Amino acid sequence: xxxxxxxxxxxxxxxxxxxxxxxxxxxxxxxxxxxxxxxxxxxxxxxxxxxxxxxxxxxxxxxxxxxxxxxxxxxxxxxxxxxxxxxxxxxxxxxxxxxxxxxxxxxxxxxxxxxxxxxxxxxxxxxxxxxxxxxxxxxxxxxxxxxxxxxxxxxxxxxxxxxxxxxxxxxxxxxxxxxxxxxxxxxxxxxxxxxxxxxxxxxxxxxxxxxxxxxxxxxxxxxxxxxxxxxxxxxxxxxxxxxxxxxxxxxxxxxxxxxxxxxxxxxxxxxxxxxxxxxxxxxxxxxxxxxxxxxxxxxxxxxxxxxxxxxxxxxxxxxxxxxxxxxxxxxxxxxxxxxxxxxxxxxxxxxxxxxxxxxxxxxxxxxxxxxxxxx
Numbered sequence: 001x002x003x004x005x006x007x008x009x010x011x012x013x014x015x016x017x018x019x020x021x022x023x024x025x026x027x028x029x030x031x032x033x034x035x036x037x038x039x040x041x042x043x044x045x046x047x048x049x050x051x052x053x054x055x056x057x058x059x060x061x062x063x064x065x066x067x068x069x070x071x072x073x074x075x076x077x078x079x080x081x082x083x084x085x086x087x088x089x090x091x092x093x094x095x096x097x098x099x100x101x102x103x104x105x106x107x108x109x110x111x112x113x114x115x116x117x118x119x120x121x122x123x124x125x126x127x128x129x130x131x132x133x134x135x136x137x138x139x140x141x142x143x144x145x146x147x148x149x150x151x152x153x154x155x156x157x158x159x160x161x162x163x164x165x166x167x168x169x170x171x172x173x174x175x176x177x178x179x180x181x182x183x184x185x186x187x188x189x190x191x192x193x194x195x196x197x198x199x200x201x202x203x204x205x206x207x208x209x210x211x212x213x214x215x216x217x218x219x220x221x222x223x224x225x226x227x228x229x230x231x232x233x234x235x236x237x238x239x240x241x242x243x244x245x246x247x248x249x250x251x252x253x254x255x256x257x258x259x260x261x262x263x264x265x266x267x268x269x270x271x272x273x274x275x276x277x278x279x280x281x282x283x284x285x286x287x288x289x290x291x292x293x294x295x296x297x298x299x300x301x302x303x304x305x306x307x308x309x310x311x312x313x314x315x316x317x318x319x320x321x322x323x324x325x326x327x328x329x330x331x332x333x334x335x336x337x338x339x340x341x342x343x344x345x346x347x348x349x350x351x352x353x354x355x356x357x358x359x360x361x362x363x364x365x366x367x368x369x370x371x372x373x374x375x
Contacts, residue, residue: 066125091122175224178351221281230304
């Protein structure tokens with residue numbers, strides 16, 4: 001039974017639930033009293049006007065949630081029918097709670113159709129997870145994970161899967177996540193405005209930052225690629241599989257950054273981010289990752305801790321992207337409003353969550369020796 005308790009699906013399910021809540025209730029402002037029962041939307045006719053984008057996004061948005069919850073329950077030893085029922089019920093209850101809460105937000109209209117689509121998506125996802133388990137794919141996944149990753153890797157795997165999501169939010173530099181200092185300073189300045197502390201804290205907007213030199217841009221991009229690689233090395237045995245992990249990180253980083261540029265500036269500018277500095281940074285980062293691939297897991301965690309901290313320092317020295325304000329209007333006012341806040345917060349907080357995880361990993365006394373397991 002102890003073996004069943006080792007599953008990355010549970011933290012992934014909890015993380016995805018948090019992201020669904022944030023995406024559904026973003027921007028969390030302008031709360032009001034609607035003057036009606038929150039569940040009244042169930043009694044209203046379904047909207048006459050709808051789009052296929054809304055239908056598909058509401059259906060597909062809850063499918064991963066149902067699949068992750070059902071998969072986690074199956075890994076914890078629940079039967080297939082019970083896992084499907086519990087996962088589908090949890091998805092339906094979550095959607096009901098969020099639709100009811102939308103009554104209190106201006107600009108958000110709860111809908112019985114949305115609730116049905118969300119609940120159906122959770123059910124479909126749960127059924128897919130149960131079918132995969134019945135076909136033996138869950139066992140194959142566990143076998144793959146046992147060969148590629150060490151015990152206790154659930155948190156790192158969740159962070160690795162969240163990394164490309166954070167890259168979808170416009171970053172000041174390619175792969176440069178964690179630019180929160182200026183925003184935190186502005187928030188703090190607004191909070192103490194009119195008090196004695198106001199003279200000591202000035203908004204970041206009045207402090208002009210010089211653009212980073214091309215050499216520092218290259219270093220920051222290289223560190224941005226090294227961060228997920230070393231995070232993966234901290235939970236993977238030394239061997240040829242680490243080369244594949246580096247290639248996967250490079251491919252994901254390029255794909256996510258290209259997609260982000262496409263969404264913000266149009267397909268014609270999809271590769272505008274690929275400057276000489278960024279290309280050199282990607283090459284240097286990949287080469288450095290291959291050199292560090294021989295490091296034992298605990299050493300990889302310690303090195304990753306230092307390099308990730310350096311990346312955060314450099315990213316927060318870079319000025320805010322002057323084009324971000326224009327591009328973000330399309331996210332905040334258009335169809336991407338649900339994904340804007342999600343990607344934004346992941347991009348801001350991912351480095352700090354990774355730093356905390358790497359710190360705990362490097363300080364752990366029961367670190368596996370990193371010897372590859374038999375294939």
